[in-house]
Amino acid sequence: MAHELENEDPIKLAEFQAKIDAEIKIEPKDWMPEAYRQNLIRQISQHAHSEVIGMQPEGNWVSRAPSLRSKKILMAKIQDEAGHGLYLYCAAETLGVSRDQYIQWLHEGKAKYASVFNYPSPTWADMGAIGWLVDGAAIVNQVSLQRTSYGPYARAMVRICMEESFHQRQGYEIMARLMEGSEAQRKMAQDALDRWWWPSLMMFGPHDSDSAHSSQSMKWKIKRESNDDLRQQFIDKTIPQAELIGLKVPDENAKWNAETNHYETSDIDWDEFWNVIKGNGPCNRHRLAHHIKAHKDGEWVRAAAQAFAMKQNNKLKIA
Amino acid sequence: MNTDLYKYTLRLADNSLILGHRLSEYISCGPFLEEDLALTNTGLDLLGQAEALLKYAAEQNGTVDEDYLAFGREEYEYANFHLVEYPNEDYGYLITRQFLMDVFNVVNYTLLKDSKDAMIASIAAKSLKEVTYHLRRSSEWMIRLGDGTQESHDKIQECVNHLWMYTDEMFDLDEVHERLQKEGIASDLSVIKKQWHAKVDEVFEIATIIKPELPKYSLVYGKDGGHTDFMGYLLAEMQFLKNRFPKEVW
Known part of the structure; x- marks a missing residue:
């Protein structure tokens, strides 16, 4: 990326950075460095693909939802995800690449989607865990992205965040209902938390020190907060929610640190993270x-x- | 309990429930994202209609709730048309099934909004707005596919030919319906038949689809509790949690 930046007009580059620093949004017709455009093409399309691929693990249970209410809620949620995919493809298209091209890149394996959707959803409790944890992690990231420097992406995020917060509450409600139910239901809920906890923490990406795109993205305000900071926000918010309904996160080392005002947790199994990203998830x-x-x-x-x-x-x- | 009214309410409810369920199965399988959204939206409307009607049926029954009626009955107790339980073989079958049923729903609810049963009338009036939009969409697709490419034309004609055998059931007048029709509660099936054919003819003509002339099949109709082989698998999936955990609340 540094090499590419050397080819850009230094005056335009300085003006561009000044706009970013002044919190002026970059719009599709504005001049932008090619590396900025490429970075956004990668990130927004990955985000769009994630919404669309994310319809599958939940679609897995819509035909087995246990009540009319839960079936309707799940369908509406998946429909929202499809809608988010649409906003995001539209935002990505403003960068000069068509949706057909983005889909082709996905099919060719050149574009990625959130690795978390490579995990299976074997029980109804997974519908709760996905909403509560996966959408919960996504919100933390997306709230931050509402202030991203590219206008169409930031505006798409504002709409998406409103709906995602409903999803998170719906997911948590499913878990809470299970915890108020029979022993089999409580076991189902804990099992789903056990399986989704670590993949949710992995959603924030590698440690800042190992993240290939982080530093330039922060400078251009494509990303506003670091992977580790966002992950910590999610952990701090989620552990008390789990405890409130009688669930326990699958980490013996998870404990509150009164000095830092944060929860401490074990480190993520990064071998698993990279293995799933490389295509070897379930x-x-x-x-x-x-x-x-x-x-x-x-x-x-x-x-x-x-x-x-x-x-x-x-x-x-x-x- | 007025058993005729109860049966009739379930017939209306189950058509929406089972068709809505079929659409829910198709999530993430649409030909493009906008269509996926639209089909899910249609499915949601249908499930909403089913819920209102099942609540009404549950009230009449007095011993069960709408979730029991949706997920707890034996196969022979479901009263939907065979047409709506037909599987999502592909998009062509899905949209043809939708169109044939949308025409029925629009004609039926137009009449039922004046039903002498106040609850049926009110649900019909609300549903009519939704199914009118469904019909507009499915008619447009029948026309696009019928008058699109040679491949799409041949395919949609084949879907119409294969699904046509299930349309007779819509107009079959049995004693339950006849009694309710006389009371001004159920819609007049002879009017429905006439209007249904008129609308189907209109769309088929623009879509260059030939209306099949098939003999009447020997079927025990869905509305009498007789179902196709497809229904058992549908219910096995839809009732999975209810069967596995009969007492649990979700």
């Missing part, structure tokens, strides 16, 4: 294969819609 192959299949199955529908639109256009021209 569901990586399946998640991508599902998306590719749906896209391929829909090819004839998209072709028909396009052919029909062209026919209508020609009719209008003749008329």
Whole structure:
């Protein structure tokens, strides 16, 4: 990235940085360094893909939801995620890349999505844990991104955050209901927390010292807070929520430190983190294969819609 | 309990419940993201209608709640049309099934908003706004696919041909319906049949789809508790938690 910056006009670069420092949003038609554009193309598309791939683990339970209310809530939540994917693809398209191209990059493995969705959702309690922990972690990150320097991304985040906070509460409600239920239900809830706790903490990315994109992203205010700071905010918020309903996070070393006013926790198993990112998580192959299949199955529908639109256009021209 | 009214309420409810369930199964499988959103939205509307109707049925029953009716009944106690339990074979089947049912819903709810049963009338009036929008969408898709490419035309024609056998059930007048129709509670099936065909003809003509002329099939109708092979699998999935944990609250 440093090499690329050397090719940029130093005066324009200085003006750009001055705007960022003055908290003026960068808009699509404004000049921006190529590295800034590339960084956003990577980050926003990854975010969009995450929303869309994230529909799968929850879609896994929508046909088995146990009540009319929970079925409706889950469907509405997944629908929100699809909507978030749309806002984000639109924001990403303002950077000069089409949605088709982004999807192609996803299918070719050139673009990533949040690794957390490569874990399975074997029980109904996973619908609670995903909402509470995965959406809860996403909110911490996204609240921070509402102040990101790229205008379309920041505005998409404002809308998304409003809906995500509902999701988090809905997820927590599922967990709370399970904890008020039978022994089997309580066991189900604890098991889901045990499985989702560490993947949720991994969502904030590697330690700041190991993060490839962090320092330049902070300078350009694409990122506003460090991975470790955001992770700590999430830990501090979530452990008391778990305790309140009788759940215990799966970390023997988790304890409150009155001096720092933060919880201390064990370190993350980074080997697992990198292994799942490299494609070796329980569901990586399946998640991508599902998306590719749906896209391929829909090819004839998209072709028909396009052919029909062209026919209508020609009719209008003749008329 | 007025058993005729109870059965009729369940017939209406189950059509929405099962079709809404089928749409929920298709989440993340749409041909593009906007369509995924729209189908989920339609499914949500249908589940909302099912919930209102099942609540009404539960009130009439007096011993069960709407969740029991949705998730706790035996297969033969569900009273939906065969059409709505037909699986999501692909997008063509899904949208054809939707269109055929949307036309029925619009015609039916238009009549039912004047039902002498106040609750049915009120649910119908609310649902009519939703199903009118569903029909607009599914009609547009039938036209796009029918008059799109040769491939889409052939495919959608095949879907219409295969699903057509399930449409007879919509207009079958049995004693339950006849009695309620006389009381001004149920809609007039002869009117529904006429209007349904008129709307289907109108859309098929623009979509260049040929209306099949098939013989009447020997079916024990869904509304009488007879179901296709597909229903058992649908219920096994939908009732999974209720069957596994009958006493738990979620």
